[in-house]
Each structure stands twice: as C-alpha cells, then as structure tokens.
Ligand SMILES: O=C(O)/C=C/C(=O)CC(=O)CC(=O)O
Ligand SMILES: [Ca+2]
C-alpha cells in the first residue's frame with residue numbers, strides 16, 4: 086500500500102486521484118510523442134518508453150511492445166506476475182528522489198486514446214436493484230426479477246467495435262418504435278429514439294494469456310485474469326429496447342455507442358478499498374453454485390456519480406450517486422461464469438458490470454429509473470432545468486474513485502463524458518483514437 090508522496094512528483098498527494106497508490110495505465114500522445122503506454126501520477130504521465138532500460142532490466146518477462154505500443158493489449162496478455170512486478174518497479178522508483186523527471190509529461194499536454202483493441206465486449210446485468218426496477222417497468226411487479234437472476238450473473242454479448250472513448254459525441258439513434266405505448270399489436274414505425282438514456286457502469290479488461298477453448302477460469306484464478314477497470318456509459322435507447330428485446334434481449338437499443346474512460350485501474354491499486362463482506366449484498370438465499378462461490382465477497386468501495394449539463398448550463402448538475410459495491414454479482418463471478426461453458430477469454434476483452442443502481446432512489450444508475458419511465462421529473466440542481474430522458478445537446482459526465490481512507494492515497498478513475506447530438510447528425514474522427522466528434 087502506498088502512503089507517500091513521490092519526491093519527484095510533489096503534485097501526487099494522497100488526495101490526488103492519481104496518487105502513488107493508483108498508477109493507472111493509459112495510451113497517450115502529444116505533438117511530439119506517437120500514441121504509447123503511460124502511467125498517470127499526479128499532474129503527469131510517466132512515458133514508460135523513456136525509462137525502458139530501467140523497466141526491462143528489472144521486470145521479468147516484460148518486453149518493449151508491452152510498454153511502447155498504441156494499445157495495452159501486449160501488456161494485458163502477459164501473466165499477472167508481470168503486471169505486478171511492473172507496478173512494484175514503478176512504485177519503488179517513484180518513491181526515490183532520483184526518479185528521472187525527464188520521463189514526466191504534463192497531463193494538460195496529452196491526448197488520450199482507446200486503451201485497448203477490444204476483441205469481444207459483454208455486458209452483465211448484476212445490480213439487483215436495477216434488474217428489479219427495469220423488470221417492474223418492462224414486465225410488471227410479479228415478473229420483475231426472473232427466476233434465474235439470483236443463480237447466475239445474467240449477461241448478453243455486446244458489440245466491441247462501437248465501444249468508444251470518453252469525449253465521443255453520441256448521435257441520437259433512429260430505429261423501430263412501438264406505435265402504441267400499451268398495445269404492441271399495433272406494430273411499429275421508424276423514427277428517432279425519444280427515450281434516450283445512459284447507464285452508469287464500470288467494466289474490466291480481461292488480462293493474462295488467451296485461454297484455450299473448453300478451459301473454464303476458476304474462482305481461484307479469476308483475480309489474476311482481471312487487468313483493470315474503467316468507467317463505462319452504456320448508452321441505451323429505451324423505446325427501441327422495449328419493442329425489440331423479446332425474446333433475445335438488447336440489440337440495436339445498445340449497439341450504437343458505449344463509452345469508456347481512458348485510464349485503466351488495476352485490482353492491486355483498489356486492494357486497500359476492497360469492501361467488507363458485510364458492506365456488499367448477501368448471497369445466501371440462494372447460495373451460488375460452488376463454481377461461482379466467492380468465500381469473501383469481493384467488491385470495492387468505489388464512489389460513483391452521474392451529472393448532466395444541458396446546453397444552457399455552465400456546469401454539470403449531479404443526478405445520481407452510487408457505489409460499485411452495490412453490485413450483487415462481483416467481477417470474479419462474472420468472469421468465471423462467462424467462461425464456465427468453455428468460452429475462450431482473450432486479453433483485451435471488455436466485460437461491463439451492468440447498470441449500478443443502489444437501494445436509494447438517489448443512487449439509480451439510469452434515467453429510466455430516476456424518472457420512473459417518465460412519470461417523474463429529475464431536477465438538474467437549482468438551475469430550474471428538469472429532465473425525464475436525455476435531450477439533444479445534453480452532456481453526461483460519470484466520475485468515480487476511492488478515497489478518504491486514513492493514510493492511503495486516492496484511486497480515481499477520471500471521467501467518462503459524452504454529448505447527445507440530434508438524430509441524423511454526422512460525426513468525424515476526433516483527436517484521439519476512439520473519439521468521434523460532431524462534423
Ligand atoms: O430487459 C431487461 O430486463 C433489460 C435489460 C437491460 O437494460 C440490459 C442491460 O444493459 C443491463 C444492465 O446494464 O444492467
Ligand atoms: Ca448495460
């Protein structure tokens with residue numbers, strides 16, 4: 086556990102989201118530096134290639150591709166022992182006054198890029214409160230939580246190629262919408278989504294060498310197969326979803342855009358913030374089958390928030406505050422269940438947590454729940470503005486981090502943000518791989 090301020094980077098105080106405890110990985114570039122691997126520390130990024138002699142010498146199994154590539158896939162594909170010794174090596178050198186400051190690039194001068202080439206993307210549905218709330222709204226109180234839900238982490242395979250980086254503008258989708266809200270027999274019409282929504286999620290990147298087919302990952306192996314976590318907004322078109330989801334689940338309502346934050350935070354960084362078993366949901370009624378039983382409920386105390394900034398507002402107003410530990414199924418259980426049938430897991434695969442809603446209505450992770458399918462208005466601070474679903478020009482900002490533990494550095498995730506553009510708007514590639522902006 087790192088409790089000191091690195092002498093060569095005085096900005097990395099214990100209160101800084103990129104304290105010495107964090108050391109998240111990302112892909113950055115500047116006017117002079119092509120996209121490459123960096124580690125955030127205080128107000129700077131460590132340019133790993135710049136200290137490659139030191140790292141390659143001391144970290145067994147590390148290669149130059151791992152620390153100088155346009156994605157983190159090579160580093161992710163290494164065994165967890167390599168990521169752990171890289172972290173230990175960085176921590177050791179950053180703790181000395183002799184750390185070479187010539188390798189530090191100011192955060193204000195960098196452009197961030199997609200952290201990895203995502204081979205496959207899966208999204209879970211692991212908050213009991215979210216599943217219950219959506220179930221009540223889509224299927225009624227009696228069928229809210231399906232009979233399988235407490236036995237396995239429900240999920241669906243999403244679309245990897247439309248996972249974009251924070252900052253991407255999201256064009257309001259067009260699709261099929263039910264003509265009558267209450268009577269599906271009247272059929273559908275084509276038009277712009279009217280019930281545009283966000284979903285507050287986190288997601289993890291699979292790490293370690295690719296698993297061969299028919300080789301399920303066990304609970305004992307799971308932590309060594311999780312490279313790190315990011316924030317995620319799973320943009321959702323609720324009216325498209327309502328009409329299309331029967332019986333195979335989400336399709337076009339969630340395949341047009343999903344955005345993630347650029348810095349990947351390791352489980353080692355989160356370790357001091359592991360949630361007490363008593364702080365998480367109890368899994369005893371029913372107890373999970375043995376292959377997904379976690380002896381110590383493994384989750385993390387990560388505070389999460391969602392804010393919305395309308396076009397006429399000067400800053401985003403908070404609409405929800407939740408916590409990662411609200412999830413019923415944890416990341417290890419999600420990974421193990423995903424592979425139980427023999428599904429091969431690859432470094433760079435992205436697994437979304439599902440919308441993170443808590444019990445309190447101020448902790449709901451989607452507008453669908455916050456406005457209870459349009460029956461309530463959500464106030465945007467004291468601006469006088471209210472919302473049910475998202476309007477064109479609205480920017481959604483999600484933030485997350487761990488902190489406030491005596492003597493332990495903060496571990497922040499930064500933010501994931503995105504603006505809604507009017508249906509039919511054109512976008513072009515923005516600054517940074519994985520970013521799309523209004524044309
Ligand atoms: O039909 C339903 O119950 C709704 C499913 C979802 O909205 C899927 C989803 O994205 C899961 C999640 O984020 O928790
Ligand atoms: Ca989702």
Ligand SMILES: [Mg+2]
Pocket residue numbers: 243318319320339340341342343
């Ligand atoms: Mg999505």
